[in-house]
Amino acid sequence: MPCIDVHITDIYYALMPELPEVETVCLAMKKTLPGKRITSISTSGKRLREPIDEIRLNKLINDKFIEVKRRAKYLFLHLASGTTLLIHLGMSGNLLLRKSREKHDHVIFHLGQERPLVFNDPRRFGMVLVLEKNEIHTCSYLVNLGVEPLTPKLNKRYLMKKCHGTNTPIKNLIMNNKVIVGIGNIYANESLFQAKIHPKTPARHLNPAEITILTRAIKNVLSKAVKKGGTTINDYLGSGEGGRFQQKLSVYGRNGQACGKCSGTIVNTRMAGRSTFYCPLCQRPNKSASAEK
DNA sequence: CGGGCGGCCTGGAGGC
DNA sequence: TGCCTCCAGGCCGCCC
DSSP states (O other), rough: OEHHHHHHGGGGGGGGGHHHHHHHHHHHHHHHSSSSOOOOEEOOOOSSOOOOOHHHTTTTTTBBBBEEEEETTTEEEEEETTEEEEOOOTTEEEEESSSSSOOOOOOOEETTEEEEEEEEOTTTOOOEEEEEETTTTHHHHHHHHOOTTTTTTHHHHHHHHHHTTSBBBBHHHHTTTBBBSOOOHHHHHHHHHTTTTTTBBBGGOHHHHHHHHHHHHHHHHHHHHHHHHHHHHHHHTTTSSSOOOEEESSSSSSSSSSSSSSSOOEEEEEEEEEEEETTTTTTTOOOOHHHHH
């Protein structure tokens, strides 16, 4: 398959963690955090997507991590007291264990003699929230989340229901967190390319066969990326350098370049304020869509 | 009511 | 070389 290999550190704008990278961080934290006790906490004092609640944060001193989970692109660090740290990496965040201090370290959980747990985020689109036990079920960020793409909850029947009767372009629909979680701009583009569906296709124009193919494409693209991410877990646990997964990108960032599947050239357009890449030959507007215009 | 888009933020790239 | 502008993204919230 003539895809290009792009090392994610080579493209600054591809640094943003999508679901596979959050999953990778989650797996790394699952292996290392449980049992560790917070001895002190320091912060940069800078505002993330929400201001850091220092008072709540400081109550976590002497608390102990017991469990790590992921839902959508959120990480849940559960503590023995019943409190949960809710962490979102935004588009440039990282959560890792390292001794050294670096620029853009915003929250540092010191863990006694162990390497501290560091939340680093240059662009500060990330989030560190302290949730009391009962707040998890009412947290506005969590209540309306859609299905996890890598579970059976994302299936043909579900996607058909969501596509029914809406003119929303299919790309916007699959990026909508209330429908499917964890699909950012890169994987939305890549999934639609693999499914040979034009990103602007109104969702209601997709036929059942196309929806089946798209469902498979989303799962395929994401699970491959998770596997790639999984191979570099040790980097996350180690230096904090690198550790970004390698990903084969067929269309994202490749405008003007040759399509790997046909003689077409990848184009770039904008949808809902986002760069949208596709092959105009592989991904033709479907008949019902163009017939209406 | 649903969809589009502004705003939050930094730093890399490209233009002058 | 240095400054200035543009652009990238997730996601909430506002507005039409």
